[in-house]
Amino acid sequence: MPAYARATFDQVMVPNYAPGAFVPVSGKGSRVKDRSGRVLIDFAGGIAVTALGHCHPRIVKALRRQADRLWHVSNVVTNEPALELASKLVAKTFAERVFLCNSGAEANEAALKLARRVASDNEIVKGKRPDLARRHEILAFQNAFHGRTLLTVTATGQKKYLEGYGPLPAGIRHVPYNDLAAARAAITDRTCAVIVEPMQGEGGVTPATKAFLKGLRKRCNEAGALLVFDEIQSGAGRTGALYAYMKYGVTPDILTTAKGLGAGFPIGAMLTTAKLAAHFTVGSHGTTFGGNPLACAAALSVLDTLVADDLCANAARMGERLVQGLRARLAGTPGVVEVRGRGLMVGIELREPCGHLVQAALEQGLLINVTADNVIRLLPPLVIQAAEVDQIIDTLAALIAAQAGGAQSAA
Ligand SMILES: Cc1ncc(COP(=O)(O)O)c(C=O)c1O
Numbered sequence: 379m380p381a382y383a384r385a386t387f388d389q390v391m392v393p394n395y396a397p398g399a400f401v402p403v404s405g406k407g408s409r410v411k412d413r414s415g416r417v418l419i420d421f422a423g424g425i426a427v428t429a430l431g432h433c434h435p436r437i438v439k440a441l442r443r444q445a446d447r448l449w450h451v452s453n454v455v456t457n458e459p460a461l462e463l464a465s466k467l468v469a470k471t472f473a474e475r476v477f478l479c480n481s482g483a484e485a486n487e488a489a490l491k492l493a494r495r496v497a498s499d500n501e502i503v504k505g506k507r508p509d510l511a512r513r514h515e516i517l518a519f520q521n522a523f524h525g526r527t528l529l530t531v532t533a534t535g536q537k538k539y540l541e542g543y544g545p546l547p548a549g550i551r552h553v554p555y556n557d558l559a560a561a562r563a564a565i566t567d568r569t570c571a572v573i574v575e576p577m578q579g580e581g582g583v584t585p586a587t588k589a590f591l592k593g594l595r596k597r598c599n600e601a602g603a604l605l606v607f608d609e610i611q612s613g614a615g616r617t618g619a620l621y622a623y624m625k626y627g628v629t630p631d632i633l634t635t636a637k638g639l640g641a642g643f644p645i646g647a648m649l650t651t652a653k654l655a656a657h658f659t660v661g662s663h664g665t666t667f668g669g670n671p672l673a674c675a676a677a678l679s680v681l682d683t684l685v686a687d688d689l690c691a692n693a694a695r696m697g698e699r700l701v702q703g704l705r706a707r708l709a710g711t712p713g714v715v716e717v718r719g720r721g722l723m724v725g726i727e728l729r730e731p732c733g734h735l736v737q738a739a740l741e742q743g744l745l746i747n748v749t750a751d752n753v754i755r756l757l758p759p760l761v762i763q764a765a766e767v768d769q770i771i772d773t774l775a776a777l778i779a780a781q782a783g784g785a786q787s788a789a
Contacts, residue, residue, distance in 0.1 A: 437643070
């Protein structure tokens with residue numbers, strides 16, 4: 379393949395991204411390398427995707443094996459990797475039925491469409507006209523992120539992602555995250571679903587409180603609304619449990635998962651109960667690539683590796699080391715508000731916007747991500763070991779301290 383540089387991006391790609399100058403060509407574990415041989419430690423993890431690091435031998439082997447067998451058959455027939463993956467997800471979670479798709483947004487789109495459909499079907503059963511179905515509202519939360527399709531970006535609700543796309547789908551409301559009183563008041567007999575991230579990622583790496591999720595569950599039960607957990611970022615072991623809901627002890631009606639599930643191979647899934655799934659009758663929803671054998675083979679090897687290598691426990695241990703280490707090193711550093719996280723989903727909130735730190739970190743050999751303007755988001759692979767965690771603590775603490783020093787001398 380000819381050598382390409384960052385400059386080509388501006389000539390041939392739609393300009394909806396602003397990628398950095400580093401163009402990786404290979405990766406191994408938590409490191410990526412460019413053509414010149416420069417190596418970076420990847421603490422952005424493809425935004426919570428590369429759960430097993432880059433090119434994990436088990437996934438590579440599974441993909442190679444599947445690549446020699448069967449790539450695609452569409453949903454006109456089913457296939458063995460899809461059936462095995464769905465069986466595993468059913469065995470390991472609350473779910474009884476699985477809808478396979480290709481991305482997080484698609485999984486959420488399916489979840490919200492299913493909720494609307496369930497409400498509509500129930501209205502029809504009661505003898506009302508479906509076009510007049512009262513129960514259609516979706517409640518979401520401020521600072522959420524649920525995807526970029528028109529329905530999921532409306533559920534995301536952040537102005538910066540919505541501008542210029544109207545008219546938007548109707549019936550979606552937002553109240554502050556972790557504000558149970560506001561949510562309770564907003565959930566009525568018009569609400570078909572409440573969609574919530576047990577841990578907001580893009581919104582600033584903010585965990586839900588247990589009382590909030592338990593309260594949502596109770597209110598949804600009272601009002602007859604479905605509770606949807608968006609675990610697209612927090613799922614597949616990242617927070618130290620296979621899915622974050624397991625540690626909260628609150629079970630949703632629908633759960634969405636993607637990102638780390640394929641650990642770099644595009645796949646998404648919507649998990650639900652048999653009773654709810656029955657409303658997605660033949661032809662009512664679908665996607666050409668859903669259940670793709672290659673994607674399912676990759677996801678199967680991810681689930682197997684999470685268990686075989688005890689990676690949820692490693693995520694919990696390494697996450698604790700990262701948070702405690704950062705807290706200790708950053709104590710008293712001006713401009714640091716808080717270090718928080720669950721497992722290997724960790725945020726460092728700074729007082730000031732810190733997008734420029736991504737470039738500064740890159741120069742130090744580190745790939746990081748900044749979200750919500752002022753939160754450094756760390757999403758390393760779940761296979762990470764103590765030495766690398768300590769290295770990131772050192773590098774980041776020095777970087778943040780230098781920026782604090784710079785800000786002080788500039789002030
Ligand atoms: C919580 C959450 N939901 C949904 C999405 C959308 O997923 P995708 O980009 O795969 O469509 C994301 C992506 O960042 C996410 O973090």
